[in-house]
Amino acid sequence: MSSIKQNIEQVISQITSATEKCGRTADSVQLLAVSKTKPITAIKEAIAAGQFAFGENYVQEGVEKVQHFAASKQATQLSWHFIGPIQSNKTRQIAEHFDWVHSIDRAKIARRLSEQRPAELPPLNILLQVNTSAEASKSGITFNELEALADEIAAMPNLVLRGLMSIPQKADDYDSQYAAFKALADAQHALQSKHPQLDTLSMGMSGDMEAAIAAGSTIVRIGTAIFGARDYSNKQ
Numbered sequence: 001m002s003s004i005k006q007n008i009e010q011v012i013s014q015i016t017s018a019t020e021k022c023g024r025t026a027d028s029v030q031l032l033a034v035s036k037t038k039p040i041t042a043i044k045e046a047i048a049a050g051q052f053a054f055g056e057n058y059v060q061e062g063v064e065k066v067q068h069f070a071a072s073k074q075a076t077q078l079s080w081h082f083i084g085p086i087q088s089n090k091t092r093q094i095a096e097h098f099d100w101v102h103s104i105d106r107a108k109i110a111r112r113l114s115e116q117r118p119a120e121l122p123p124l125n126i127l128l129q130v131n132t133s134a135e136a137s138k139s140g141i142t143f144n145e146l147e148a149l150a151d152e153i154a155a156m157p158n159l160v161l162r163g164l165m166s167i168p169q170k171a172d173d174y175d176s177q178y179a180a181f182k183a184l185a186d187a188q189h190a191l192q193s194k195h196p197q198l199d200t201l202s203m204g205m206s207g208d209m210e211a212a213i214a215a216g217s218t219i220v221r222i223g224t225a226i227f228g229a230r231d232y233s234n235k236q
């Protein structure tokens, strides 16, 4: 069985070769290790391998991990990204513990995060989740709703709007993967005329990383390929 360290090295070499193929530098794409459902020990192994950015989907579990590592010697190097659906009664926990939120699709949630962000912390980095495949069942706003939500959130004092995120419909061929990611990158480009600070595109997972990077991804979110399959038996 391969170790977490070996898996991270493998994923980083995939990122590097994907960036080389499209003429980007390897450091223009950040690896977000998605550690949801995985124990503290697994995160420790990843940190020992030089991985410092982690993604979590469940508030309570994520907060426990943030708090655990808050006293560690790497604490200031670590960044914690909330990437799951958000209920309004959980915003305070997120505002108090995370550095990034990728999954914003409502002004109401963003407003609560801004109000609840502690004054001693830097502004919370925000990505808007866009539903690039227009599936009714998925979270995320449509392209048509994007500009109005971006304008509203960019004006909130304790947030900084950094970019967009998507979880496209699964596609096995490169061209359809690329088309979905390119649409998100184009939307970001259009928004940059009004919001020039936008610099982050969270797109690409294990199966579609190469297309995402060719389309301009700056954060790829990888879980299983680093930590192995997840066990959801203790989640409701």
Ligand SMILES: *Cc1c(COP(=O)(O)O)cnc(C)c1O
Binding pocket: 034, 036, 057, 083, 084, 167, 205, 206, 221, 222, 223, 224, 225
């Ligand atoms: C779980 C999750 C991932 C990672 O998925 P893997 O298939 O394990 O790599 C990435 N992004 C989001 C939003 C997720 O919820």
